[in-house]
Amino acid sequence: MRGTYCAVLALLTLSQNVIADEGKLIGTAGLNQIEGAGGGGLVPWATLSGYDSQEQTSLNVFATNVNVDDYRLQVLGSSVSLYDRVEVSAARHTFDLTSLGGEIRQNIYGAKVRLYGDVVYSQYPQLSAGVQYKDLQDDTIANALGSTDSSGLDYYLSATKVHLGAAAGYNLVWNVTARMTKANQLGLLGFGHATQDNHELMMEGSVGILFNRHLAVGAEYRQKPDNLGLGEDDWWDVFVTYIPSKSFNVTLAWAELGSIAGAQGQDGLYLSIGGQLW
Amino acid sequence: MVKCVSSMLIILALAGCATTQQSLYDELGGKQTIAAIVDNFITEIQYDAEILPYFEGSDIARFRDKLEEQLCDVADGPCDYTGDTMAQVHAGMAITEHDFNLTVDLLINAMTQAGVPHRVQNKLLARLAPMRKDMLYK
Numbered sequence: 422m423r424g425t426y427c428a429v430l431a432l433l434t435l436s437q438n439v440i441a442d443e444g445k446l447i448g449t450a451g452l453n454q455i456e457g458a459g460g461g462g463l464v465p466w467a468t469l470s471g472y473d474s475q476e477q478t479s480l481n482v483f484a485t486n487v488n489v490d491d492y493r494l495q496v497l498g499s500s501v502s503l504y505d506r507v508e509v510s511a512a513r514h515t516f517d518l519t520s521l522g523g524e525i526r527q528n529i530y531g532a533k534v535r536l537y538g539d540v541v542y543s544q545y546p547q548l549s550a551g552v553q554y555k556d557l558q559d560d561t562i563a564n565a566l567g568s569t570d571s572s573g574l575d576y577y578l579s580a581t582k583v584h585l586g587a588a589a590g591y592n593l594v595w596n597v598t599a600r601m602t603k604a605n606q607l608g609l610l611g612f613g614h615a616t617q618d619n620h621e622l623m624m625e626g627s628v629g630i631l632f633n634r635h636l637a638v639g640a641e642y643r644q645k646p647d648n649l650g651l652g653e654d655d656w657w658d659v660f661v662t663y664i665p666s667k668s669f670n671v672t673l674a675w676a677e678l679g680s681i682a683g684a685q686g687q688d689g690l691y692l693s694i695g696g697q698l699w
Numbered sequence: 700m701v702k703c704v705s706s707m708l709i710i711l712a713l714a715g716c717a718t719t720q721q722s723l724y725d726e727l728g729g730k731q732t733i734a735a736i737v738d739n740f741i742t743e744i745q746y747d748a749e750i751l752p753y754f755e756g757s758d759i760a761r762f763r764d765k766l767e768e769q770l771c772d773v774a775d776g777p778c779d780y781t782g783d784t785m786a787q788v789h790a791g792m793a794i795t796e797h798d799f800n801l802t803v804d805l806l807i808n809a810m811t812q813a814g815v816p817h818r819v820q821n822k823l824l825a826r827l828a829p830m831r832k833d834m835l836y837k
Contacts, residue, residue: 474796505796542831585825590818633817634807 457498457512467549467581471502483695489687526558546582555608568611654679724776739809
């Protein structure tokens, strides 16, 4: 199965057919990732959400749905970006246990500061630091699995760069994020465990190609801790994003989320829509 | 997954090699296309209420000549840029990031109208991008 995705990705990479483009220089805004921060899909990036420059602010909203074999995650969120310097975000997770019944809700509040650079123009990658405070609303399952806390803080450092024309003339974007976390499955299964209750360093990455000013294709990888000893897997996805205008984007991805709370091989479609209100 | 990404990168590298035989000047379509880009760019600026004021009192004929020469030069064409440095030209203009980005959009429109393919547009933008630091907030 993975081979098929790779082949599709490679074919898209080789494709010389470019749809007529009459747009803007995309690459400064990105999307809102699954925890609400400006980023890709699973991974926060150094870019702030929105197209604001150093003289402007922006407000973004998004909705994301990830439907895998035994679970469904619904995310609603919003972010404000101020003068391309600071981003504040809020997101609501509703995690439906579609096979077992029941749901787990979680609120996530995030902040990110751009430390250096411009994703397109600076010599070195744009660099940002961020935090995500996660507050689990339904902690029955987390407690039953032995997690220590029902809230937790993630810290991360991200580097993101767009290389103009670097991929056979197409713009190439990459991101690397280092995150300190003790969240179990994003925090939906609580934070830490009696046997492993420290923040651990997790690496996350994204790579994408902009086939024209409106269409991006890429892949993401997110390393995850296994505090609960349930074999929590790293996550990855391949995505296609369509950005018809600066005020609307839609992303379709195939997400491989591995083992979640003992249920193996959780994979399925990731769909996200988002946009900039100002 | 790692294998997939690395094979993608190899493909990209090979594709990159295959297309670097001719100069960017030739890929653009030479003197004629560069002249069309600059003409279109001037028209785009004329119709943009935010950018036009930056050109108040400019000698448009000289701007046209020097920009054609500069684009020819950065694209490895048979020209040497003889105009002022970007720092000299933009000194005192106090160009904001917003207005800079907007002007890049106008240049992209100008290239699109001149029939320059997306991938060739990106290559030219990549050569111009390092000049941004001499233009912003000066």
